[in-house]
Amino acid sequence: MENTPTRLTEWSEGSGCGCKIAPAILDQILNSSGSFSQSDPKLLVGNSGKDDAAVYQVSEDLAVINTVDFFTPIVDDPFDFGRIAAANALSDVYAMGGKPIFANAILSWPVEKLVPELAAKVMEGAKSICKTAGIELAGGHSIAAKDPIFGLSVNGVVHPHKIKKNQGAKAGDVIYLTKPLGVGVLATALKRQKISDQDYLSLLDTACRLNSIGEILGNHEEVHAMTDVTGFGLLGHLIEMCEGSRVSAEIDLHKLPMIAGVQEYINQFIFPDNTYRNWNAYSAKTKGVVGMDLVKLCDPQTSGGLLIAVKGGNQLWFEETMKQQGQVIWEIGKFTEKGEFVVEVNS
Ligand SMILES: Nc1ncnc2c1ncn2[C@@H]1O[C@H](COP(=O)(O)OP(=O)(O)OP(=O)(O)O)[C@@H](O)[C@H]1O
Numbered sequence: 153m154e155n156t157p158t159r160l161t162e163w164s165e166g167s168g169c170g171c172k173i174a175p176a177i178l179d180q181i182l183n184s185s186g187s188f189s190q191s192d193p194k195l196l197v198g199n200s201g202k203d204d205a206a207v208y209q210v211s212e213d214l215a216v217i218n219t220v221d222f223f224t225p226i227v228d229d230p231f232d233f234g235r236i237a238a239a240n241a242l243s244d245v246y247a248m249g250g251k252p253i254f255a256n257a258i259l260s261w262p263v264e265k266l267v268p269e270l271a272a273k274v275m276e277g278a279k280s281i282c283k284t285a286g287i288e289l290a291g292g293h294s295i296a297a298k299d300p301i302f303g304l305s306v307n308g309v310v311h312p313h314k315i316k317k318n319q320g321a322k323a324g325d326v327i328y329l330t331k332p333l334g335v336g337v338l339a340t341a342l343k344r345q346k347i348s349d350q351d352y353l354s355l356l357d358t359a360c361r362l363n364s365i366g367e368i369l370g371n372h373e374e375v376h377a378m379t380d381v382t383g384f385g386l387l388g389h390l391i392e393m394c395e396g397s398r399v400s401a402e403i404d405l406h407k408l409p410m411i412a413g414v415q416e417y418i419n420q421f422i423f424p425d426n427t428y429r430n431w432n433a434y435s436a437k438t439k440g441v442v443g444m445d446l447v448k449l450c451d452p453q454t455s456g457g458l459l460i461a462v463k464g465g466n467q468l469w470f471e472e473t474m475k476q477q478g479q480v481i482w483e484i485g486k487f488t489e490k491g492e493f494v495v496e497v498n499s
């Protein structure tokens with residue numbers, strides 16, 4: 153027991169969605185295993201479009217959604233870890249325009265080294281978020297293994313006509329984001345024991361907030377496309393949207409919302425290593441990024457906000473509708489005709 157790490161984040165290399173396999177490697181695995189080959193016509197959304205969840209039609213007016221998401225600890229407090237992991241997993245159902253109905257837990261725990269009470273706290277945190285989402289944590293699967301890992305497989309429903317994919321954005325659509333960026337930076341500050349109490353609360357406030365507005369957005373045909381921003385950072389998920397939709401995008405750096413306090417950590421070079429992994433994957437497709445601005449664009453988010461393409465000319469209506477729902481949003485740019493670069497950043 154002597155060398156057993158005492159803080160949950162010491163058990164993980166990357167943390168939260170930052171431990172996702174890099175896009176190019178995932179592509180290699182899925183391609184060579186034939187995992188993109190799907191032929192069931194009832195599978196309305198499979199994995200070929202790199203969407204947030206799978207969607208399967210069960211009747212004319214009903215489709216089920218399923219998604220699975222798990223990761224190593226992003227924070228030290230087990231209850232908060234459970235909450236963040238649950239909010240993050242639920243997000244992929246909301247990002248499809250769906251309504252979650254129940255979830256199962258995925259738990260890996262080094263039972264010889266971390267007391268079961270800590271795992272119980274993780275579960276309690278997840279249950280509290282499921283309760284907020286109005287769903288039951290119905291069951292799960294648990295293994296004893298070297299690393300603590302937690303997540304959920306979430307089931308949801310959606311009307312087949314209301315599914316929102318990450319493809320479907322059109323030139324002229326306005327780009328909105330529903331949460332500020334910087335979760336990866338704050339999680340790294342926490343891991344290095346540099347985070348202030350106030351900034352930890354900001355991290356929780358952002359990462360535990362549900363993207364439930366997605367279910368409402370499913371009702372609006374002016375919303376052309378939607379995804380959530382997670383491990384590949386704003387830039388990665390925006391590029392996925394653009395490539396799936398065969399358009400480009402222009403974003404304004406000064407419009408990007410950042411969680412309060414994040415810039416100070418960036419100034420001290422506190423940010424996840426995977427920020428560079430993301431930048432290496434996307435830099436050739438991007439124009440206009442200067443110096444350390446890449447950190448804001450590529451910071452791996454865990455339980456990040458929704459990235460939404462709204463039909464051009466509908467900004468007033470959209471912003472008013474979101475205000476009525478009590479949903480904060482930021483307009484960050486627009487989709488354009490497909491150009492030489494996938495994303496152009498105006499600084
Ligand atoms: N092991 C796998 N087998 C088959 N498909 C996979 C596998 N891992 C990922 N995918 C598919 O790859 C695509 C991208 O996966 P990714 O995990 O990045 O999406 P996501 O669930 O939206 O991520 P996030 O939870 O971070 O929002 C999805 O369509 C997903 O279904």
Ligand SMILES: [Mg+2]
Pocket residue numbers: 203204244247379380381382
């Ligand atoms: Mg997603």
